[in-house]
Amino acid sequence: MLSLDLNASPLHIAYAQVDKKGNLNSFGEITLSEIINKDRNQIKQILWEKAHQIIELAKEKGKAIAIEKLNRVNKGQRGDGKGKLRKRLHHWIYKGLTDKIKALARREGIEVAEVAPAYTSVIGELKYCPIYNITKDIAGAYVIGRRALGLKEKIPKNYKEILQDKEFLTYSLERLKDMYEEIKARYDKETNKYKRKAIKRELLSIRKWSILISQSLKSEPERVLEPLEGTSFGTHYHLWQVLKVALVISLLGKLFIRDFSLLRRVVISKDWKGVASQVSSLSAWAGVQSVVNQRFGIF
Structure with a gap:
């Protein structure tokens, strides 16, 4: 199973290759930063290119594809105090990319499984990030793949x-x-x-x-x-x-x-x-660094 976790911050696709027993075999990320400051037609072309890249990866691995079933992504609203995040989410076209992936997969005879998104990120970051030392997005992709295989996530x-x-x-x-x-x-x-x-x-x-x-x-x-x-x-x-x-x-x-x-x-x-204790030490050290930086003009 090639499972995908599509993210807006940072703009990229995290993927994980999961075997039939639910083991993590390989993983990686595909950047989507090229769509920033592009017009609608340019974004559409880039998304098609990324979709082709994903399909080629699935063909190479001989895997079906697993994604989350999301109807829409909350992009915030004006006046919410999160202008920088809204600007980034403005470029994020989740459905546009998943629709292209599914269209190309049908053409190539590759199965696409859509799973419920509930708690995939939370489970990934708490259970698999610490164990495998992977990013939260790759861990989320891993949980998506395991869920598509029908595996349950037990709490450690x-x-x-x-x-x-x-x-x-x-x-x-x-x-x-x-x-x-x-x-x-x-x-x-x-x-x-x-x-x-x-x-x-x-x-x-x-x-x-x-x-x-x-x-x-x-x-x-x-x-x-x-x-x-x-x-x-x-x-x-x-x-x-x-x-x-x-x-x-x-x-x-x-x-x-x-x-x-x-x-x-x-x-x-x-x-x-x-x-x-370690968090407390790190916080204290960060405070010392901040004081030194302010005092000596270090940025």
């Missing part, structure tokens, strides 16, 4: 166990509270009304995530792994959502992140305290 044993660790959940909740206060201070200082809207959405998200962790913390240990009252998640996806909040947002301290290598210590040895 050590991940399940830390979800029942009250000390870890308490730490996660405190980290979210600290993050909320930091972002709230930034919100109070911001004068641009559009940027304030974007920051406010971050605050609302952190409040929602805090409720998620609080509910897990109040549950009995054996019930943390069951659906929580008041959530819209099924058991399986709910757990991945809690893990995303606890491991990435709380433990790593990032709203958006591309490097998940630190989580290797958690998935292999459950050493979340070691990761917390």
